[in-house]
Amino acid sequence: MRFVKGHGTENDFVILPDADDRLELSPATVSALCDRRAGIGADGVLRVVRAKLCPEVSEQAGEAEWFMDYRNADGSVAEMCGNGTRVFARYLVDAGLAAPGEFAVATRGGLKRVRLGATGDVSVDMGRPTVLGESTATVGGRRYRGLNVSMGNPHLACLIGDPVAGLDLSLEPGYDREVYPHGVNVELVNTTGDHVVDMRVHERGSGETRSCGTGAVATAVAAAHAAGEETGTWTVHVLGGTVTVTLDEHTSHLAGPAVLVASGELPAVV
DSSP, rough: OOEEEEEEEEEEEEEEEOTTTTOOHHHHHHHHHHHHSSSSSOEEEEEEEGGGGGOOOOOGGTTTTTEEEEEETTTTSSOOOOHHHHHHHHHHTTTSSOOOOEEEBBBBOOEEEEEOOHHHOOEEEEEEEEEEEEEEEEEETTEEEEEEESSSSSSEEEOOOSSTTTOOOOOEEEEEETTTTTTEEEEEEEETTTTTTEEEEEETTTTTSSSHHHHHHHHHHHHHTTOOOOOOEEEETTTTTTEEEEEEEOOOOEEEEEEEEEEEEEESOO
């Protein structure tokens, strides 16, 4: 089994080329690949497969040749990953499977259009965020109110008014399981300047990660909501670097680095 390792602001992924849909990825296999001591190590797995071969996204095949089959580090299936989409697009261009410029990627969260050159940052049209009200998260015994935002996957973005550096996100935050029956990504956010925020995130199925693309967009939506705004550009500082989120009347865009760092072969599927 061939693999490539990549990351977007240190949110890292194992990329598995599988153009003809031959790999059978069990949760145990994904978990073993993502294990940082006994495997390759990653926050998730990106399987690269032709969209027309996958019934769950076959309706997108007319616009997107490639499907990003994203799995969390625990092996669970996820709808969408913003950083993963950037890394996925960089892999397609680097591997000669797509030309630099603009093209669509099929995901469980719908079509995502990406824009990138032969090198440099990658921009993703993340679609229009959906605000579903408010809820609360509990971290370290403290309860924070946040905005319930859907980016194709669920987010609870909490503006906490304090520095995020001292937070302990080693354990899954508490949340309302009636609101989020399938789990939720929780962002803890502090505004540090004009349209500038710091963010830390606990991702369902992966734990705390160095960055989260859909979470960065949800964070910008929450910051805009708190400021009484609907559009604009936000700089989001995460543990692994910096991304830029632009909100307009119709959609959202996420821009940031995507880096491929290694490639190799595994002797067998775990």
